[in-house]
Amino acid sequence: MAMNRLTEEEYQHFQDEGYVLVRGLLDQDQDIKPVLHEYGDVLDRLAHELYDAGEIKSVYDDLGFGDRMIACYRDSGRVLSSHFDCSLPQASTKEDSPVWVGPEVFGALRNETLLDVVEDLIGPEVFSNPVQHIRIKPPQDVLPDSRVDPKTGTKGGFDAGVTPWHQDNGVVLPEADETNMLTVWWPLTPATLQNGCLKIIPRSHKKGILHHCRTVSGLAVPDPMLDLDRAFPVPMNPGDVLFLHRRTCHSSLPNVSDEVRISFDIRYNPTGQATGRSVFPGFVARSRLNPDSELRDPEAWAQSWYDARVRLAVENITHYNRWLENDGVCA
Numbered sequence: 001m002a003m004n005r006l007t008e009e010e011y012q013h014f015q016d017e018g019y020v021l022v023r024g025l026l027d028q029d030q031d032i033k034p035v036l037h038e039y040g041d042v043l044d045r046l047a048h049e050l051y052d053a054g055e056i057k058s059v060y061d062d063l064g065f066g067d068r069m070i071a072c073y074r075d076s077g078r079v080l081s082s083h084f085d086c087s088l089p090q091a092s093t094k095e096d097s098p099v100w101v102g103p104e105v106f107g108a109l110r111n112e113t114l115l116d117v118v119e120d121l122i123g124p125e126v127f128s129n130p131v132q133h134i135r136i137k138p139p140q141d142v143l144p145d146s147r148v149d150p151k152t153g154t155k156g157g158f159d160a161g162v163t164p165w166h167q168d169n170g171v172v173l174p175e176a177d178e179t180n181m182l183t184v185w186w187p188l189t190p191a192t193l194q195n196g197c198l199k200i201i202p203r204s205h206k207k208g209i210l211h212h213c214r215t216v217s218g219l220a221v222p223d224p225m226l227d228l229d230r231a232f233p234v235p236m237n238p239g240d241v242l243f244l245h246r247r248t249c250h251s252s253l254p255n256v257s258d259e260v261r262i263s264f265d266i267r268y269n270p271t272g273q274a275t276g277r278s279v280f281p282g283f284v285a286r287s288r289l290n291p292d293s294e295l296r297d298p299e300a301w302a303q304s305w306y307d308a309r310v311r312l313a314v315e316n317i318t319h320y321n322r323w324l325e326n327d328g329v330c331a
């Protein structure tokens with residue numbers, strides 16, 4: 001097989017172990033800085049809004065991105081992630097629910113270097129799956145106490161705190177169970193043991209779909225179903241990229257540092273296969289058969305999310321996964 005970026009060994013490692021970590025794939029100046037700059041502008045506008053609303057004591061424009069974000073969390077006592085995320089909420093969406101779908105985020109989804117590896121792993125017809133997030137994970141001590149998970153004592157929530165063990169296949173609807181969905185996780189700032197890097201369980205992708213339970217921190221596979229002896233943390237630097245099979249179990253550590261951890265997790269699947277979240281919009285990111293079908297217009301992409309937001313504000317869909325509220329297995 002002809003490869004764009006991966007070696008045969010890396011490709012085989014992904015198949016056998018359920019992940020491949022490519023160090024130094026992305027370039028700080030070309031691929032990362034412009035995105036961080038865009039989020040800096042989002043934070044600047046948010047800080048002014050919060051200040052005008054009397055929720056924070058200063059606009060903190062003398063602080064760098066991370067410290068400014070932390071000051072906004074601390075003063076406001078709110079979780080601010082939805083203002084940055086490139087996805088909509090899974091309930092109570094309103095016509096003006098915050099979402100950030102700026103041109104640099106679109107550029108990140110269309111990053112050619114990433115797509116070359118994605119093509120190696122899932123083939124040349126690449127659809128950008130709408131299950132996508134930027135996670136700006138603050139130190140857990142600035143998260144509200146309402147985020148404490150009584151079972152673990154840590155502050156959880158997919159959007160800002162500890163992420164419990166899960167498979168991404170478990171988080172989408174069953175229509176995508178046979179979709180070759182690939183998760184691409186990459187940090188924009190160092191992801192360390194202290195600030196809440198990812199943990200993975202190699203080879204867990206070979207065991208089918210595991211049962212997930214609804215917890216206050218999000219969907220979680222119960223510990224007894226996991227090979228926790230094999231689990232290991234994956235500290236990463238900006239530029240490193242982790243590619244995960246849709247059934248590879250992963251979680252993240254609490255952020256016990258004094259800095260924010262910023263990462264993208266984005267997904268791709270072969271065009272035409274179910275995304276598992278069809279109420280959100282995806283797009284053709286690469287097509288060797290029909291290059292004209294690629295979406296290259298950042299404004300059209302943003303508009304597709306705004307249109308979805310209007311639809312969801314009316315329809316209020318709440319069925320985003322298969323797991324039940326009062327599930328006997330989870331009691």
Ligand SMILES: O=C(O)CCC(=O)C(=O)O
Pocket residue numbers: 135162163168183185198250251252263264265266
């Ligand atoms: O970044 C995290 O803390 C969790 C990420 C995750 O679950 C994912 O990328 O699918």
Ligand SMILES: [Fe+2]
Pocket residue numbers: 166167168250
């Ligand atoms: Fe995940």
